[in-house]
Amino acid sequence: MSAIARPSTQVPVPQARPAPDWPASLRAVVRRGLRDQRRSILTWGLSLGVYGAFMASIYPSIQNSVEKIAKNYPESLKQAFGVQAMSTVEGYIHAEMFSLIVPLALGFFAIRAIAGATVGAEERGRLDTILALPISRRVLITGAYLVTAVACALIMAMTGVMIYLAARIAGTSISLGLVAAGVMGVWPLTLLFAGVAALAAGALHSARTVTGLGLGTLVGMYAVDLAGRLAPSLDPIRWASAFRYYGAPMRDGIDPVSFLGLAGVGVLLLLAAAVLFDRRDVLN
Amino acid sequence: MKRGGGSRNCPYLLSGPLRVHADDNQTAEVKLQSVHGSELRSGDGTAMSAVSTPAIETDGLTKHYDGARGIEDVSISVQRGEVYGFLGPNGAGKTTTIRTLLDLLHPSAGRAMIFGLDSHAHSRDIRARLGNLPGDFTCDTRLSGREFLQFCAQARGMNGLGSGPELGQRFEADLERPIGQLSRGNRQKIGLIQALFHEPELLMLDEPTTGLDPLMQEEFLTVIDEYRGRGGTVFLSSHDLDEVGRVCDRVAIIREGHVAAVERVAVLRGRTYHHVSIDFESPVDRGEFDRLPGITELECDGRHIAFKVTGALDPVVKAAARHTVLDMELTEPTLEEIFLTFYGRESGA
Numbered sequence: 001m002s003a004i005a006r007p008s009t010q011v012p013v014p015q016a017r018p019a020p021d022w023p024a025s026l027r028a029v030v031r032r033g034l035r036d037q038r039r040s041i042l043t044w045g046l047s048l049g050v051y052g053a054f055m056a057s058i059y060p061s062i063q064n065s066v067e068k069i070a071k072n073y074p075e076s077l078k079q080a081f082g083v084q085a086m087s088t089v090e091g092y093i094h095a096e097m098f099s100l101i102v103p104l105a106l107g108f109f110a111i112r113a114i115a116g117a118t119v120g121a122e123e124r125g126r127l128d129t130i131l132a133l134p135i136s137r138r139v140l141i142t143g144a145y146l147v148t149a150v151a152c153a154l155i156m157a158m159t160g161v162m163i164y165l166a167a168r169i170a171g172t173s174i175s176l177g178l179v180a181a182g183v184m185g186v187w188p189l190t191l192l193f194a195g196v197a198a199l200a201a202g203a204l205h206s207a208r209t210v211t212g213l214g215l216g217t218l219v220g221m222y223a224v225d226l227a228g229r230l231a232p233s234l235d236p237i238r239w240a241s242a243f244r245y246y247g248a249p250m251r252d253g254i255d256p257v258s259f260l261g262l263a264g265v266g267v268l269l270l271l272a273a274a275v276l277f278d279r280r281d282v283l284n
Numbered sequence: 285m286k287r288g289g290g291s292r293n294c295p296y297l298l299s300g301p302l303r304v305h306a307d308d309n310q311t312a313e314v315k316l317q318s319v320h321g322s323e324l325r326s327g328d329g330t331a332m333s334a335v336s337t338p339a340i341e342t343d344g345l346t347k348h349y350d351g352a353r354g355i356e357d358v359s360i361s362v363q364r365g366e367v368y369g370f371l372g373p374n375g376a377g378k379t380t381t382i383r384t385l386l387d388l389l390h391p392s393a394g395r396a397m398i399f400g401l402d403s404h405a406h407s408r409d410i411r412a413r414l415g416n417l418p419g420d421f422t423c424d425t426r427l428s429g430r431e432f433l434q435f436c437a438q439a440r441g442m443n444g445l446g447s448g449p450e451l452g453q454r455f456e457a458d459l460e461r462p463i464g465q466l467s468r469g470n471r472q473k474i475g476l477i478q479a480l481f482h483e484p485e486l487l488m489l490d491e492p493t494t495g496l497d498p499l500m501q502e503e504f505l506t507v508i509d510e511y512r513g514r515g516g517t518v519f520l521s522s523h524d525l526d527e528v529g530r531v532c533d534r535v536a537i538i539r540e541g542h543v544a545a546v547e548r549v550a551v552l553r554g555r556t557y558h559h560v561s562i563d564f565e566s567p568v569d570r571g572e573f574d575r576l577p578g579i580t581e582l583e584c585d586g587r588h589i590a591f592k593v594t595g596a597l598d599p600v601v602k603a604a605a606r607h608t609v610l611d612m613e614l615t616e617p618t619l620e621e622i623f624l625t626f627y628g629r630e631s632g633a
Contacts, residue, residue, distance in 0.1 A: 014516045015483040019412035020441025028438035036424060125422045129478075132386055132416035132488075133439040134408045282388040284420075 019134040029135060029143030030150075033117060037151045044109055045158030048102060052159050053166035055096050059089045060170050066092060076230050085251050089172040090182070093163060094250035098182050103246065104218065106155065106186050107193040110148050111214030114197035117144035118277070120207040125284040137282075138274040141202065145194055145270050152190040156183035178250055185249025188262035192242050193218050195269025202276030205283050337400035339364045339486050339517040340385065344394030347384050354380045356541045357394065362519055364485075367512050369532035369549070370521040377541040378521040379419050382490050385519075386416060398486070412440065415482065419490035419521070421475030425464025429457060429474040436478050448481035455503065468495035476504065480511070487511065490521045505531050525622075552622055557594040559615040563587060565608035572603055 059066075066086050070078065085091030118141055121127050130140065160183035167174035197214040204210055221241040228238035238244040242265075245258035340362035347354035355377040362368040372378050383389045385396050387407035396403040398410045423432050433448045452459045457473035458466065466474070472495045479487060487508075493501045508518055508531045522528050528535055529549055536546045545552075557578075567586035574582055576599045582591040593600055597614070604612065 014485045014511075014514065016485060017412050017440065017482060019408045020439070024441050025439055028435060031438065032435045036426070125418070125420050126424065128383070128386075128388060128418040129416075129421065129423050129475075130439075131388055132411055132414075132418070133436055134412035134441075135439050136408050279390070281390055282383075 022136065022139055025133075025135045025139045026143055026146075029140060030146050033143055033147030034150060037113065037147060040109070040113070041151050041154050041158075044105070045155040048097075048105065048155065048159040049162030051101075052093065052097055052163035055093055056089065056163045056167035056172070056174065057170040059092055059167065059172055063087075063092075085248075088251070089167055089174045090178040091251045093167075094182060094248050098186065098250045099248065100222070102159070102186055103189050103243065104222065106152055106190045107218040108215060109155070110152055110190040110194040111197040111211055111218065113148040113151060114144055114194050114201060115207045115210040115214070117147065118198070118201035119205060119210050122205060122282055122284060123207055127282050128284055131282060137278045141198055141274050141277045142270065145198055148194045149187075149191055152194075153187055156186055159183055178253065181254045182250025185246065185254050185259065188259050188266065189242055189246050191263045191266030192269070193266075195266035195273070198273035199269045199276070200273075202273035203280065337364075338362055338397070339366070340368075340396070340398050340519060341400075342381075342385070342394065342396045345381070345384060345391055345396050346393040347380055347389055348392045353377075353541045354389075354392075355384070355538075358538070358541075358543050359394075360536050360543060360546060362517060364517050365512065365515055366534065367508060367518040367520060367532045369528035369535035370519060370538060371523065371525065371528050371535050372538035373523055376538045378523075378538060379490055380541075381538070382416075382419075382488055382519070382521055385488065386411070413484060414486040414488060415479035415484035416488045417472075417475045417479040417490060417492050419494075421472060423463060423474075426462055428462055429459035429466075429477070432463060432474065433459070433478060433481060437482070440482050442482060446481040446483060448477055451477045451480055454507070455500065469497060469500065472496055473500065476507075480507070485515075485517065487516060487518045487520075489518065491523070492520065493522075493524065493527060501527070557592045557617060558597065559590070559613075559617065560593055560597075560600060561588070561590040561611075561613040561615075562604055562609060563611040564589070564604075565610055568607055572606075573600070576600060576603060 070086050086095055121130065127140075131137065160179050164174060164176060164179045167179075193214060196217050197210055200210040200213045204213075222243050225238050225241035225243035228235045228241070228244070242262055245255075245262050247255060247258060249255075338361045340360065342358050342360050345358040346356050358377070358381055360368075370378050370381065380389065384391055385398060385403055387404050387410075390404065399413060401410055403410060427435070429452070430445070430448075433445050437443075437445055437448075449459070451457075452473075455473040455476060457477060458470060459474070459477075463471055463474060472492075476492060479489065493504055496504060505527070508520070512518060512531075518531075520528065520532060532549050534546060534548050535552065537544045557580075564587045568584070568589060570582065570584040570589070573579060573584070573589060573591060576593070578594040578596070579600075580592045580594070583589070
């Protein structure tokens with residue numbers, strides 16, 4: 001038999017090995033998760049960054065025409081989309097990118113990242129392998145959340161840097177502080193929607209359903225906020241939308257209470273998700 | 285059955301020290317407080333489960349899915365240092381049992397103890413001490429085997445890859461290529477290595493030789509034999525009767541979610557029948573053999589006689605000795621045949 005020619009490695013003596021402490025497990029999960037997300041972070045960061053850089057670089061050449069067009073907008077639309085502030089490069093970038101595209105894109109990224117690392121892994125049978133390691137389910141879902149939070153921060157950082165550099169090269173007097181506030185302001189929003197996805201993953205077994213629920217909440221909240229801004233009579237319902245608290249950080253700076261409130265709700269959703277995830281069966 | 289190195293290499297069954305790894309760089313000595321007692325303590329006073337505690341013990345373990353049968357009232361006890369086979373056809377409940385032991389599924393009723401610890405309340409501590417190969421081993425297919433082992437090692441608090449590289453050589457596994465580019469058999473090798481590389485006390489293997497070529501199946505069985513010889517415990521789920529018969533000390537037969545029988549493999553074989561075929565020099569009287577105890581399915585055409593005999597062979601030998609025997613063939617039943625006596629042929633197992 002060929003085994004005779006193989007190295008005569010002895011099967012090692014079994015060891016009574018204690019479980020590592022949970023921070024060590026969490027570090028392992030986060031490290032692995034970030035490596036898995038490397039390509040996504042680059043793709044999303046470059047895509048949003050290039051788009052933002054393009055918008056920033058053309059601003060000087062379209063500034064006058066933008067102001068003329070903006071004057072013709074109905075007042076409610078100006079309010080809703082921040083058109084009235086397009087006389088500044090920060091206001092223009094907020095209206096073009098950060099009022100809709102970036103929050104929706106990053107929210108979707110966060111939802112998909114959480115669903116993939118939890119129910120997606122469950123559907124593919126990978127959780128059977130991962131949860132045979134001394135990793136608790138709470139650590140697993142918390143790790144997925146942290147990976148998503150870091151990935152979103154990195155994507156936003158790339159986007160912000162590219163916007164700032166393009167705007168400066170184009171000769172605008174863009175404010176570094178407002179650009180930083182703009183990209184940082186999206187972050188708690190992504191934490192909240194990551195929390196929504198985590199909560200759904202804590203209870204459900206289908207990645208498609210979890211993604212659908214998260215995306216539905218994201219779009220629904222945006223629609224509620226938009227409706228409230230367009231129709232003053234609907235303004236009271238805006239309290240239920242995260243976008244009301246998101247505001248316009250690129251234009252107005254960050255409201256610390258809203259920032260912490262959104263992030264806090266995201267973390268609370270994660271805590272609830274961890275309890276649910278711990279109690280349910282893992283199927284495959 | 286051939287046994288491996290036996291208790292000479294088995295720290296758990298003797299009163300010698302049990303090594304406990306705090307991490308790769310730190311090895312603490314554990315003193316046995318009582319070989320037959322219920323508690324061991326490590327050097328820092330941490331309570332350890334006793335050597336006499338079964339590796340796995342389930343009591344009425346039941347799992348129901350929505351509207352479907354899972355397992356029902358499964359009560360088994362797997363002793364330390366034992367290779368325990370869990371035998372049954374697909375869908376009998378083997379995987380459900382393992383997934384419940386691993387706390388992936390929460391039992392509907394009953395409980396499971398591993399190393400004397402509740403499988404749910406102490407799941408993480410338990411998983412630190414076992415290696416598992418799922419029935420359909422899968423992981424992030426973008427990773428190479430080495431990267432996957434590195435993740436497993438980090439999650440287990442290890443600084444290195446343990447015996448992963450050596451096991452990789454032994455199984456001739458490619459640890460450098462992305463797992464997604466490997467054939468099923470080569471992926472299974474990575475699965476076996478990740479189950480073994482951290483030197484666990486207990487191995488849970490669900491259909492472990494699936495996809496392995498015959499040489500690797502042989503190598504796997506040798507590894508299991510060595511592992512048992514060095515004190516390890518194995519819970520081996522399989523529908524391959526030959527595989528179970530070759531490495532297991534005891535076997536539980538699970539049928540439609542219920543444990544139908546638990547028996548030592550040797551006893552199981554001993555309790556069953558033999559095929560006997562005898563050629564005589566001259567014709568014999570059929571009735572002479574038909575009257576013997578335990579004879580069934582007798583066929584006789586004068587000088588040749590064939591039958592099954594259950595129980596002692598002595599009356600058969602004595603009856604045959606009254607004639608001139610030209611040839612005699614005694615065949616042990618395959619485990620498959622034994623299996624069918626438990627299951628009945630209508631099960632289609």
